[in-house]
Amino acid sequence: xxRLEAIDRSFQVGGEWVHALRQVSxxxxxxxxxxxxxxxxxxxxxxxxxxxxxxxPDRGRYLLGGIDTAGLSxxxxxDLRRDKIGFVFQSFHLIPRLTAAENVELPLxxxxxxxxxxxxxxxxxxxxxxxxxxxxxxxxQLSGGQRQRVAIxxxxxxxPAVLLADEPTGNLDLTSGREVVETLEGMNEKGISLxxxxxxxxxxxxxxxxxxxxxxxxxxxx
Amino acid sequence: MRTxxxxxxxxxALGGARLRTALMLLAMTIGVAAVVMLTALGExxxxxxxxxxxxxxxxxxxxxxxxxxxxxxxxxxxxxxxRDLTLDDALALARxxxxxxxxxxxxxxAPASNGGRQRDLTxxxxxxxxxxxxxLRLRQGGFLPKGDADRASPVVVLGEKTLKELFxxxxxxxxxxRLGDRRFRVIGVLEPLGQSVGxxxxxxxxxxxxxxxxxxxxxxxxxxxxxxxxREAIPKAREFILDTIRARHEGEDDVTVIAQDALLSTFxxxxxxxxxxxxxxxxxxxAVAGILIMNVMLVAVSQRTQEIGLLKAxxxxxxxxxxxxxxxxxxxxxxxxISGVLVAQGVIWGVARAYPAFPIAAPLWAPIAAVAVAITSxxxxxxxxxxxxxxxxxxxxxxxx
Numbered sequence: 001x002x003r004l005e006a007i008d009r010s011f012q013v014g015g016e017w018v019h020a021l022r023q024v025s026x027x028x029x030x031x032x033x034x035x036x037x038x039x040x041x042x043x044x045x046x047x048x049x050x051x052x053x054x055x056x057p058d059r060g061r062y063l064l065g066g067i068d069t070a071g072l073s074x075x076x077x078x079d080l081r082r083d084k085i086g087f088v089f090q091s092f093h094l095i096p097r098l099t100a101a102e103n104v105e106l107p108l109x110x111x112x113x114x115x116x117x118x119x120x121x122x123x124x125x126x127x128x129x130x131x132x133x134x135x136x137x138x139x140x141q142l143s144g145g146q147r148q149r150v151a152i153x154x155x156x157x158x159x160p161a162v163l164l165a166d167e168p169t170g171n172l173d174l175t176s177g178r179e180v181v182e183t184l185e186g187m188n189e190k191g192i193s194l195x196x197x198x199x200x201x202x203x204x205x206x207x208x209x210x211x212x213x214x215x216x217x218x219x220x221x222x
Numbered sequence: 223m224r225t226x227x228x229x230x231x232x233x234x235a236l237g238g239a240r241l242r243t244a245l246m247l248l249a250m251t252i253g254v255a256a257v258v259m260l261t262a263l264g265e266x267x268x269x270x271x272x273x274x275x276x277x278x279x280x281x282x283x284x285x286x287x288x289x290x291x292x293x294x295x296x297x298x299x300x301x302x303x304x305r306d307l308t309l310d311d312a313l314a315l316a317r318x319x320x321x322x323x324x325x326x327x328x329x330x331x332a333p334a335s336n337g338g339r340q341r342d343l344t345x346x347x348x349x350x351x352x353x354x355x356x357x358l359r360l361r362q363g364g365f366l367p368k369g370d371a372d373r374a375s376p377v378v379v380l381g382e383k384t385l386k387e388l389f390x391x392x393x394x395x396x397x398x399x400r401l402g403d404r405r406f407r408v409i410g411v412l413e414p415l416g417q418s419v420g421x422x423x424x425x426x427x428x429x430x431x432x433x434x435x436x437x438x439x440x441x442x443x444x445x446x447x448x449x450x451x452x453r454e455a456i457p458k459a460r461e462f463i464l465d466t467i468r469a470r471h472e473g474e475d476d477v478t479v480i481a482q483d484a485l486l487s488t489f490x491x492x493x494x495x496x497x498x499x500x501x502x503x504x505x506x507x508x509a510v511a512g513i514l515i516m517n518v519m520l521v522a523v524s525q526r527t528q529e530i531g532l533l534k535a536x537x538x539x540x541x542x543x544x545x546x547x548x549x550x551x552x553x554x555x556x557x558x559x560i561s562g563v564l565v566a567q568g569v570i571w572g573v574a575r576a577y578p579a580f581p582i583a584a585p586l587w588a589p590i591a592a593v594a595v596a597i598t599s600x601x602x603x604x605x606x607x608x609x610x611x612x613x614x615x616x617x618x619x620x621x622x623x
Contacts, residue, residue: 054535054616075539082537093532093620097238107536109227158537 001030001193002051002162007060009046020046021057022216028195030161033188035204036197037221038213044197045166047213051195052164053081065161082111086155086192088184090167092147094139094154100146101126101135104153111158125153129183145176152183162193169203181206223542232549239522243554246511246518250558250596251565253508257592258566258584260504264497266582271493273581275486281322281453282355282482285315285446285463289476305471306442309371309431314470315448318462320455325351325447326371328434332402334427336388343384344426345401347434355449358423363395363410366430374432378406382414383424401427402437456481501588505595511558512599515551519607523547530611531619544612551604552597559596563589 009021020043028034036044049055050062053069062069065084069077094103101122108118126132129149139147148168155163165184169177181196181203188194198204210221236243287307312326328347333340350368352358358365365379378399385394394408406429414424435441450459460479467477523530533543566584573582 049617052535054620075541078534078537078539078542081535087535089620093528093535095529095532097234102234106533109231110223110533110536110538110542112223112227115224154536 001032001065002026002028003061003063004050005061005063007050007057007062009043009050009055009058019216021050021218024060024216024218026211026218028193030193031188031191033185033194033208034196035207035210036195036213037199037201037204037210039199042213043216043218044213047218048164048166048195048197051162052085052087053077082107082158084161086152086158086160086163088148088151088155088163088165088168090170092139092151092171094147094150096139099136099138100131100142100150103139103150104157107154107157121157122153125156128156129153143176144172145179148172148176148180149183152180152187156187156192160192162195163187165194165196167198168196169198169200177203223545228545228549229553231546232553235522235526235546235550236553242518242522246515246554247558247561249511249514250508250555250600251562253504253511254559254562254589254592254596255566255569256504256507257501257595258563258588259569261497261501261588262566262570262582262584264493264500265585265588266580268490268493268497269581269583271489272486275482275489281450281456283448283450283456283460283463284480284482285448285467286478286480287442287445287476288478305474305476307446307467307477308441308443309435311467311470312443312446313371314466315446315463318459318466320451320459320462321448322451323351323355323447323449325349325355325449326431327352327444327447328431328438328440329444330434330438332437334384334388334399334401336397336399339388339390341387343401345434345437346426346428347431347437348428349431351449352428352447355447356423359413361411361413363408365410366428371430372432373430374436375430376404376406376433377409377430379410379412379428380408381412381424381426381428384427385411401429404433404437406433453483456483497585501591505592508592508595508599511596512555512603515554515600516603516606519547519551519604520610522550523607523611526611527614527619528622530614531616531621534614534616535620540612543614544608547608547611548601548604551600551608555596555600555604556593558600559593562596563593 004024004026007021007024010017010019012018024047036047038044046055050057053064064080067080069080072080095106098106104122104125105118108121123132126135129152131146131149131153134142134146134150139150142150163184168180168184172180184194184196185206196203196207204210212219212221285307287305309326312324315321316324325348330345330347331342332345334343348366349371350366353365361382363379366377367375378401380388380394388394388399389397394411397408398405399408412423429437448459448463450456460481463479464475464477468475530543533546538546566589570582570584573580
């Protein structure tokens, strides 16, 4: 499903070259549950952005669902991202002026889906995530856990094959954090691949598989 | 992405920054309103002049004794006149095929009296044809009798002011007044006209041209007014007048013919150009409003960097992000333009009510052009911020940089 072959990626930060990914090769079959762990600056987020098609490798090959992404135009990558990948961020990234329902609807709007169908899907997603009574609330009227669940609903709106979560519990208290992780795992049980970047061993320990990033190198952990 | 959603998203984004949106709308409104109002003023001035001239008669040709070499300049009223225009000249002109009416005109001054009331009056000698040629209307009684211009009937038609001065509140019809050493019977009173270019018709007395010849003891006419049968007939009528007078004046071109129409279209052209100029100057404010939109949209792009990163993470393509931000600029300029047109129409309506005599009205092209320029400048100046947004790197944008 996801296949990375000898990916290299480096950036210049403040005049110095940082080698964020070195020869990273990785295979993640559909439906897997992977935790990506490691200290900050080790390249975890770069790996996630790479898999999420937000970043391009300097060298190496990346195949998503059998498609070689190197040959895709910017637009092709955007379409693939929209159809196959759902992002969940540490800071939620909800649009403050839109209601919960409108935030969830956003990917469907961008995809040009019929408004009736959109309403039905959004209502369904909000029900799944126990947010039906919060549909008309704006993000500043929601608790942290509720915000993250809205973000998860948004990530699921296009029925993606892969969920990419970057420190999804980083801004949450323990209880809401566990709730969010359980929600994500629930989606994984329905067959969606789940990749979680975290430095919290308690969360990393729940995954089926752990990948440890150290200084741009990825190693399979126990 | 659907167009309705594109604009819906833009509307919500504008609603999210109310003060900024209101200020930009204000700038656009002022720009568009300025264009529409100033062109309406220019157009009003043009109509005012055109209407004033129309009171004189639109297909009018004026025949003056004396040759003027320069056309279009002031006619030489006090110039040497080799040969007088006579009533017979006027009657000869009436036979032209392209001529509708001919009104001979004599002007002089005579002391007028009615019992004890006395004053000096401008006396015009003419025929019935003066009525249609100068678009005169009667308030009471009738005008000079139709028919034989050589008959010196002792009748007079008074202007409104003259009437008041000679009769006060008495009824004048049928009464006799004295003009110079002759007595005339009042047969009609003119309706007061609005301020009209040329003679003030409220301060006069009109008598038959033959009576005026006797009163002033001269046979020469001040001028002859000729009304052509239509706008197209004017050049032919002019030709006919010149030919006829030349034939009657032993081959000499000793008259000047002024076409009222030519004068009118000159004024019309000048004022139209003025309107365009004023409109173009006002349009500069639209460009300023456009630059303001660019500024504010650039600020919006840097404030909403994370949102742009998110949109890209959700699968928005570069053209989509570009479209979203352009839609916002377009909405600002469209809404601003609409409110500008409404404000301008309100002001024009107010002015029209306050000064009913001034025919202020925006020409049809003005709001259309103003709105088109507003939208164009909104899109043009919105392009740069929108392109900047669409080109943001999603990873950096999500991180807030």
